[in-house]
Amino acid sequence: MKIICIGRNYTKHIEELENEKPTDPVVFMKPDTAILLKKQPFFIPDFSGDVHHEVEVLVKINKVGKYIDRKFAHKYYDQIGLGIDFTARDMQSKLKEKGLPWEKAKAFDGSAVVGKWLPKEKINDVNNIEFRLLKNDEIVQEGNTSHMLWKIDELIEYVSKYFTLKIGDIIFTGTPAGVGKVIANDRLKGFIDNEELFSITIK
Ligand code: MG
Numbered sequence: 001m002k003i004i005c006i007g008r009n010y011t012k013h014i015e016e017l018e019n020e021k022p023t024d025p026v027v028f029m030k031p032d033t034a035i036l037l038k039k040q041p042f043f044i045p046d047f048s049g050d051v052h053h054e055v056e057v058l059v060k061i062n063k064v065g066k067y068i069d070r071k072f073a074h075k076y077y078d079q080i081g082l083g084i085d086f087t088a089r090d091m092q093s094k095l096k097e098k099g100l101p102w103e104k105a106k107a108f109d110g111s112a113v114v115g116k117w118l119p120k121e122k123i124n125d126v127n128n129i130e131f132r133l134l135k136n137d138e139i140v141q142e143g144n145t146s147h148m149l150w151k152i153d154e155l156i157e158y159v160s161k162y163f164t165l166k167i168g169d170i171i172f173t174g175t176p177a178g179v180g181k182v183i184a185n186d187r188l189k190g191f192i193d194n195e196e197l198f199s200i201t202i203k
Pocket residue numbers: 005006007054056085174175
């Protein structure tokens with residue numbers, strides 16, 4: 001399986017990192033080895049002194065597809081989740097400055113938290129999902145998928161032009177504002193509405 005990630009999909013997050021608003025979705029990948037194993041803590045890697053949390057709504061693909069029209073995109077996923085795209089921001093900034101790929105800063109082992117999945121039927125409207133991240137029991141990120149620049153079905157249309165989507169692939173749909181540094185002993189909890197979908201400790 002592969003993990004396809006979208007960057008700069010919420011205006012306020014683009015502003016907080018002083019990035020330019022893209023004309024097309026920003027896309028990058030993480031390998032399957034990036035997935036943080038269940039019930040394991042997240043270990044801050046020694047190559048970074050500034051790892052940030054980015055909470056994101058996840059979509060799990062359940063059907064093979066290529067050149068998927070946005071009208072039919074809803075047929076290609078039946079589970080929605082929540083996760084974290086951990087980012088070594090110091091390293092990413094250096095790579096961005098030089099125009100180099102981001103993988104070392106974004107795709108390292110443990111950098112993809114994948115929480116519990118919810119059946120799509122349980123969600124009234126995928127374009128109106130309320131989600132949030134708590135750090136040490138305080139809300140640090142809050143989002144709603146209605147604020148996405150590219151909605152889930154448009155993202156599926158866009159990424160499937162380049163990559164065949166396969167069963168089990170996961171799309172990270174971008175983070176809202178409020179990204180920030182994690183330190184040892186922090187505890188991160190992610191919620192969609194009032195349902196806790198992950199809880200992890202930083203080491
Ligand atoms: Mg992200």
